[in-house]
Amino acid sequence: MSYKMHLLVCGGTGCHASDSDILLETLREEIKANGLENDVQALVTGCFGFCEKGPIVKVYPDNVFYIEVKPEDAKEIVAEHLVKGRRIERLLYEEPTLEVKLAEHKEMPFYKKQLRIALRNCGFIDPENINEYFANDGYQALGKAVTQMTPRDVIDSVKESGLRGRGGGGFPTGMKWDFATKYDADQKYVVCNADEGDPGAFMDRSILEGDPHSVLEAMAIAGYAIGASHGYIYIRAEYPLAIERLKIAIAQAKETGMLGEDIFGSGFNFDIELKLGAGAFVCGEETALIHSIEGKRGEPTTKPPFPAESGVWGKPTIVNNVETLANIPVIINRGSDWFAKIGTEKSKGTKVFALAGKINNVGLVEVPMGITLREIIYEIGGGIKNGKKFKAVQTGGPSGGCISDQFLDTPIDYDSLIQIGSMMGSGGMIVLDEDDCMVNIAKFYLEFTVEESCGKCTPCRVGNKRLLEILEKITEGKGTPEDLKMLEELGSAIKDTSLCGLGQTAPNPVLSTLKYFRHEYEAHVNEKKCPSGVCQNLLSYEIIPDKCVGCTACARVCPVNCIEGAPKKVHVIDQSKCIKCGACYEACKFDAIKKG
Amino acid sequence: MENNQLTKEMYDELERFIEAIPDKENAIIAVLHKAQEICGYLPREVQEFIADKLNVPANKVYGVVTFYSYFTTVPKGKYAINVCLGTACFVRGADKIVNELEKKLDLKIGETTPDGKFSLDGLRCVGACGLAPVVMINGKVYGKIKPKEVNKILAEYND
Amino acid sequence: MSKIKSLDELMKIREEAEKSFNLRSTSESEDRVQIRVGMATCGIASGARETMNAIVDELEKENITNVSVTQTGCMGFCEEEPIVEVLFPDKPSVVYSLVDEERGREIIQKHIKQGILLENAIMNKSFNTARE
8 A cells, every 4th residue: 555645743742732642633534534544644753843833734745834733624634635735825834034045845944943054964965975965066165266266255255254163262264264364384284173072062073974075175165265285184083983984085085186186177285184182172272282283292372373373383274163164165155145144143154052961852953043042942952851840051061151041032142152151162052950950060060171171271270170179068068158259269260360261161160050050059058958959968868658658678778777667667767877879769669758 | 911911913013003104203192092002002111112113202102191081001991881971971860870880890980890801981972962871882882871771781791 | 086177077077966866856767765874973873773784684685676775974863863764756755763673674664665654753854954
């Protein structure tokens, strides 16, 4: 049996809550009533990510997208659309004016929040086959640049697009390239920073694994713009698959003349070499990265001189992040005007975020700048896992901060995030719920920076260690109100005096949580309580007599035998002996143990 | 730890790799990657061998080895267990997995069991956040694991 | 492949590549079906390699020759890996989530052989992209 048509009804949580299951049943009944059961199949599908307009019905192969469909609409859909082939205008979704001409089968506006520029080919082409890249505009931008544009045109184009560095700081890319043209040298270098170190961020890896040629093409364009004939990709050794795909891509690009000598007969030469990192977070900082490329310890140095003046082997160098580069071919192909129309006034284009943590749809999303956190978390991300309450979202990794619910509707771009005490960073977005202790989260990030501090400058090496010690003290229940003041004072001193970006931003997770979640710190310090029930030393376990059935499970697992009680009788925990290991809490099948 | 013997073949292979590098002085990291691939770890004698062949001071090599977390001066277990300690895994309970592994294997993170069978390390984000918390054993990924499942996973390596 | 020496040459190669890439634009490959398996680190970690092998194996077993299986990068939806996309000419793509070996074989048996979509396994990947 082969169906001619498919009706897909969204069965995601959002749509389900608005009766999509009844809708599906009604549709099936109507299909049967019209004798179409052998031609049309109605089925449930996963979330279209467009919950606000649910329930959603999609008709294949007509590509018709109906929104806010109620069970009573089923009759009309079957009678009008399926039988007579007429679309029901009032249920159609109208696309907001978007000046992007979309590919034919992508015209459906569900998942409309996403706009894929950097990720345009990820999950679409075979990354190990250069022909598939060619088929999707591949290397056209490079061809156009070297044969029809002057290096100045290229730089102006990138400048006018408003593209800013996607790796963290958000420095305007075109300006960076322009600086490198100001210095004369016999050799210049283009470096791709693929040392993605932020825990929880994996967009660069995905781009390198899914679309390596876009990065190679962009590096060659950058080389042409600044007058460099050599590029390095500095990549983490922990990314074996990305390394493998890059090697294949470089070989294919050389074979087809997209890299090498006399590219497109223009006389321009460009080669790319891979350099493997070895696990040091600080190497994401450009001066440290340059030292690492040179085979040295990856310690940062003061700027100026900026790499644009003196970088790899002392030559003018530009360092661009993977995602930044992946935008370049599109800017050249479609023009800077097109790009500059996307985003906010000062942050153009899109940003890729890695959504993770306590969120339903963990994944990589690319959205226009200026989108709100609410849209990302609730619409694209599908909301908080297990129906828990949203507490905060951590952006910018160890350099960023925690954003509380009061800012859920702030349009996010580079500047607004800094204003609310966080930063864009590389785009990691970790969602936290009511079960996460903010003091503990701050401690987690500090542990990270303390471990990754290179030790060169004192504020970072010693200061962050002291910050961590204070946080440990607080989570152990030994904190005092003075400690909170100390955290703030020390934190701002570290920010002001550290040598590189790592130290300058390391206190952010502490300072931002202290600002927006001060009550949690105060609870730890004043009441010696951890409101989220995370910090072990501040916990107490108690048996709720009404719920205890006397099964003895808790008493049997208690490692210090501090639970008293006979079978079938209510058990009691001896608080003086309890070591707060939580074994009883895990063992109880009757929810009779209260953690607090 | 019978597997950690450094053989002459290892040194020969490393030497051939170094010989082929034109710009020796700046190749420390690349050589160390190769050396660790060949020998499994970077003990003092290997570091000194590299310093000698590259014609750089041994302390410079040592400085690089200790700076980067990817390089190790102690041999890893036959089965190298790596627990992802990235943020996504952390908020989904990676610390509990570490505790459980430490308890079951009777060692601390960063150590190797006396019989050389298991070593336990933390690592920063393997980028499989959808599977958090994640544990890797010799490259094989175990996702969404619970402390209770640790025993079952370790049993797979019961040889 | 020889070296491309001009933009015109690139455009010619692009046209050729586009034909084989974009099934819809060619008449001679009307019955060609394409299956794409998301093979980034996360996909492989969730078993995409085994899935791909199962799909290829099932196609061989069934002696189906008009289906090409290719790998692709991350589709972005980690929670639903391994992800497999099925492209019939002139039809919108269908994306399946959580495709283990068994589900991979089922896709061949049902979707490819009989044109029946797999209930509950469909996820939709569709977003605005920068492509023209």
